[in-house]
Amino acid sequence: MTFAVLPADAGRVRVIVVGAGPMGRAWLRTVLDEEGVELAGIADLAVAVADDAAVEVGVPGIATGPDAVALARRTGAQAIVDATVPAAHHVVTLAALRAGIPVLGEKPAAATVAEALSLAAAARVTGQLFMVSQSRRYNDHLFAARAAAQRLGRAGILSVDFFKAPHFGGFRDEMASPLLLDMAIHQFDMARFVLDADPVSVLCDEYNPSWSWYAGDAAATAAFEFEGGARFVFTGSWCSPGAETSWNGAWRLSAEHGTVLWDGDNAPTVDAVGDGSAPSAEATAPGDGIAGSLREFVVALRTGEEPMGRVHENILSLAMVEAAMLSAREGRRVTLDEILESSLSAALAAERDAEVRDVMAGWGSAREALQSGG
Template identity: 65%
Template sequence: MSFKTLDTEGPLRLVVAGAGGMGRAWTRNIQSSPDAELVGIADLFPASAESAAADTGIPGLATGTDAIELAQRTGAHALVNATIPEAHHPVTVAALNAGLPVLGEKPVAATVAEGLALAALAEHTGQLFMVSQNRRYHPALHQAKQRLAGLGAVGVVSVDFFQSPHFGGFRDEMASPLLLDMAIHQFDMARYLLDADPVSVSCEEYNPAWSWYAGDAAANAVFAMDGGARFTFNGSWCSPGHETSWNGSWRVSAERGTVLWDGENDPTAAPDEPYDPGQDHGRDIAGSLRQFIAALRHGSEPMGRVHANIMSLAMVEAATQSAAQGRRVAIDDVLDRSYTAAIANERDPEVLAVLKSWPSVREALSAKRSDSE
């Protein structure tokens, strides 16, 4: 299914919803892009929006508490949704229904059920909804994938992630801060490296005695993936000393060799073969923004389109369920329950019709994904 493109002159005019840390990161990246223009910042707290606007240095930058009203008032072409996860669904629904394409922060929504509803709404409106999994936009990650190309079938992908951030705020109070707020990045990168979706997961989470988090800040998860490969995640958010990069430390074991990547520098492969670095995807948020703009201008399929991204959130939801239930969880069970919930909760009859038209969740999602680009 295609999405509507824009045929307008000049930079893409954008409103950012959310004036927190991520919202401010987006405003900086929009200002740095020659192809984008920041025209407004929205936040439920007027003082936060005004403070973020002042920090941009843009004289008279528009602010407001209603992102859609602000977008309409400023003539914005699209919306960047940098609100908290619980607000991702309602803000994106309002934007898509108002005819605004959306570039959203991860996760796609607070639950897989909400993510499925947003995928159906994007189909119904024809508007692009892309999720920014910014870790995908790292040149070394793409180089690691290219180095795997000549090594045959991949059997094991493993990542160690050890950091000790003191965030304060909502993360310190979350039930599963590592799995819910961070691990989705590594889960999504594993899907990219393997060109595969998850089948099942066994997960255990726990909280070291010295942890400053209320919820479990450490976890081990083993995913069975399409094609038979295994992906293992071993991580902690309360491990000071000898910390890994924020991308983690990776080992990928294939039929004829191994690729190592520390998450920041160029990966190494043994044996070391020539490789084609492929397309330049840009880096981090700037890469997400660049691909979003290219998609809207030229109709090119972006990484992270809602249909492609939902499976990464399903990995998180399945992992937390596995840890809570003490058993292996099938991804299809999570998708089926989420689909049932999405249908039960949907109040828009046209979106409901789209959901009911899907032959299955996996078929609906896989028919519109471009993870391997």
């Protein structure tokens, strides 16, 4: 599926950043540092917070307002960066797409897979790009690990250990499944990238250590089966002080012709035998973290080139989270297709936009629709 691109003579891409909290301010700094992008304004329901953010990042007096679409129209912005909390992603993104404005959104694509499917259909209806920023994909070392995986042949087991102890405060402390929903989606998405495959099923155990400062379960172990037979095992905790891992996690891939180790911070090491020792040209990320996803978004808007995080490609990463959560609640193996199809039914039941609903109603299956771009 193609999407609208900017005119060939367009200058810097003017963007509105929506959400002026800590993540929004990180995005503001990134936008201001990116040569091909111009900050046109800051939207937040609390306009005073947007004004304060403008002062903090060095652009006092820039246009602010409570409504992203209205602000984009007032300032002539060409795109929106959605850095709001997950519960707001659906309403913010849908309004922008319906207004003919492409969106780069913070992960997850939406609060639920059902809402994300609705947004994928809305992107199809409007012909606008909706890209999700899975920022931890944008890492040269991860690209090197993927290249090594490709030359080591068939994958057996990919595992990651993730142990941190952050005290965030705010919405994360109150989430039902803070580790899985807010953090593990990164590692789940990275696993899809390294293995270049999609998940089939998961068995997950989720729990909350007695000393945890989170209201919801902050620790989990999830074992996924992937297409082709590979397994991916995530083990992690968000209340694990001492000897903490990288924010990327500590990785090991066991494959047909050797092993890849990556500590999440430094270049991966490869112990290869036989055909796995053959050299390969290793691609690099277009940039680091959210700067990389912003840069890829801009390139896509200028050229029509398919970005990694386009919503249709990204939804399975969120579906992995919901499948893991359901598995933990019900104590059974859950298939990804179960999540996708139940989410599609829920999306159809909730959809109020007739055109969006018609697109979803025409999907033979959710997985086939995502694989084909809707």
